[in-house]
Amino acid sequence: NAFPVGGTFSSGMAANAINPTTGVITPSLAAPGTNTFVYTYTSGPCVATQTGSFNVSQFNTATLTGPLVNLCNTSTPVNLLGIVQSTVTGIWSGTGVSANVFNPNLPTGIYTLTYNTSSAPNATLCADSRTINVSVLNPQQPTISQVGPYCNNAAPFQLSAAPNTGT
Numbered sequence: 001n002a003f004p005v006g007g008t009f010s011s012g013m014a015a016n017a018i019n020p021t022t023g024v025i026t027p028s029l030a031a032p033g034t035n036t037f038v039y040t041y042t043s044g045p046c047v048a049t050q051t052g053s054f055n056v057s058q059f060n061t062a063t064l065t066g067p068l069v070n071l072c073n074t075s076t077p078v079n080l081l082g083i084v085q086s087t088v089t090g091i092w093s094g095t096g097v098s099a100n101v102f103n104p105n106l107p108t109g110i111y112t113l114t115y116n117t118s119s120a121p122n123a124t125l126c127a128d129s130r131t132i133n134v135s136v137l138n139p140q141q142p143t144i145s146q147v148g149p150y151c152n153n154a155a156p157f158q159l160s161a162a163p164n165t166g167t
Contacts, residue, residue, distance in 0.1 A: 035053060065083055073105050104134075
């Protein structure tokens with residue numbers, strides 16, 4: 001809002017981020033950081049101006065581009081930045097996460113990982129966050145009961161393994 005009414009707004013901002021008549025600012029058209037504008041009021045032959053400013057921070061999305069498939073506890077570590085839309089200012093956290101890499105060398109379970117982004121230059125203004133659940137499987141190591149020795153003309157025999165649900 002400017003007083004007296006009837007003046008015009010102008011700026012050096014690209015793409016007309018400020019409407020010259022109404023002074024309505026479209027933040028997406030302004031540059032991140034401090035933006036300066038001028039309000040000019042004309043009364044007869046006299047011209048008066050006042051300068052103002054506003055700050056805009058760049059929003060950095062935490063949108064994920066895909067899931068993480070089930071992992072074995074022996075799987076190689078996964079760089080989590082490979083499943084995000086934007087890596088600008090983003091950082092992953094959660095059990096098994098270090099430097100944006102998830103190491104699944106964990107007990108069987110479902111682990112919640114969180115991706116947080118911040119804005120710039122004001123990091124607290126428009127932060128964003130997403131979570132993903134990652135399933136880690138740590139199957140029991142099978143054991144096989146020792147058999148034999150047998151001759152090649154011996155009768156068929158049954159192998160025994162635990163757990164007995166494998167193939």
